[in-house]
Amino acid sequence: MKALLSTEVGGPDTLVLSELPSPQAKPGFAVVQVKACGVNFPDVLIIEDKYQFKPERPFAPGGEIAGVITSVGEGVTHVKPGDRVLGNTGWGGMAEELALEAARLVKIPDAMPFDDAAAFIMTYGTSYHALKDRADIKPGQTLLVLGAAGGVGLAAVELGKQMGARVIAAASSQEKIDLCKKHGADEGVVYGRGPFDRDGQKELAAQFKAACGPDGADVIYDAIGGDYAEPALRSIAWEGKYLVVGFAAGEIPKIPLNLALLKGCDIVGVFWGAWVGKNPQRHQASVAELLDMYVAGKIKPFVSERFPLARAAEAIKHLASRKAMGKVVVTID
Structure with a gap:
């Protein structure tokens, strides 16, 4: 699978599109075929080691994704292969596949496009x-x-x-x-x-x-x-x-x-x-309330621009320029 990796500290120009083995679903995890990844300001900071979290390199930026579950690990019951989901990942989202703690995944309405879902949770x-x-x-x-x-x-x-x-x-x-x-x-x-x-x-x-x-x-x-x-x-x-x-x-x-x-x-x-990690049940309740608002047409992400995975570094650079309006999304086919 392809992933946009941070291999050294630096700006978007240091990111490298690379081939990696497909991930496996460990106990408590699910593998998601990523369809879209939202771009957020933490993506600008995390590749420069200026964010609160500093993952071990190499890693892919991308803190929120939407896609389809392809496999689940032992103990996972609330989602299954074939489910359309969104998830807050912290990092790792700018990749064709991602193994993620299943507790971070939420099923999305059938009518919710993947780019809306990837622009939603953060x-x-x-x-x-x-x-x-x-x-x-x-x-x-x-x-x-x-x-x-x-x-x-x-x-x-x-x-x-x-x-x-x-x-x-x-x-x-x-x-x-x-x-x-x-x-x-x-x-x-x-x-x-x-x-x-x-x-x-x-x-x-x-x-x-x-x-x-x-x-x-x-x-x-x-x-x-x-x-x-x-x-x-x-x-x-x-x-x-x-x-x-x-x-x-x-x-x-x-x-x-x-x-x-x-x-x-x-x-x-x-x-x-940090609040999500400390209050998982309250977070789940909030996400349910937000999705209800979305289904009712009360809120809707404004996705101003879409970039393919091969140009995801440009998407981060565009966001860093402070010229972007609403959300920028990386789409992954």
Whole structure:
């Protein structure tokens, strides 16, 4: 089978399309013929050894897949050969076949295309966990989403609306804001490209405050970090919740903690991957709820671009450029 492998630390250009033996299903595992693999920001980080997890090389990037089960190991009962499934893998998804702990696999509706399924679990899983479990967002609250046109951001926009929030989408172009409004955002903020000096940060904070209104944002969803974080925090409501989701801007921000004191707010970490491992039953319940929303037509991944496996490195590079909107998917035939 073919797999796109990271054999050395580096960017997408270091990845190599290679031949590997087909995997076998050990006890508790299932082998999946991969049909599609979602591309996410952790794929950019993991090949550069900048992610929380550092797998032993060689490994394939790709943290979420969809495909068909070809075999199962001893003790696996909830899925069987022939089942159409999605799974969160952490890494390994950019390959024609993958052996994965069967507990990570979820059967998908017959009407769900594989590219939708491969674009589903990490973005909606992360954003649902953030808004439901970490923020406990309530109907009528104001939600500010940074990086709103990206994968997790657009999922947060859709889910925020489904949960009754007033959603303010913040992104780097009017085209991206228009996309967010098509997916439910009430208003939008177009911000410039950082880095920002102090005057630039003050101007950005004023933009956020104007969009959120005099009471501020009850919940801020930040998947960007960098110089965008402090201006966003300055727009938070009293006793609001600031969700730390990721750092797509490339820098971990240094937050003046006096702002948390003055705002009486919570700065809340969102580490969905670790939460899934610690709360498997709650995760399964959340996935079931999300799939119900999908079947009802309330949420749907926006797949903007598709790349074949042979060009999967280009897909990661495109995502890293921060030009992608919605989800990028690698398709595997």
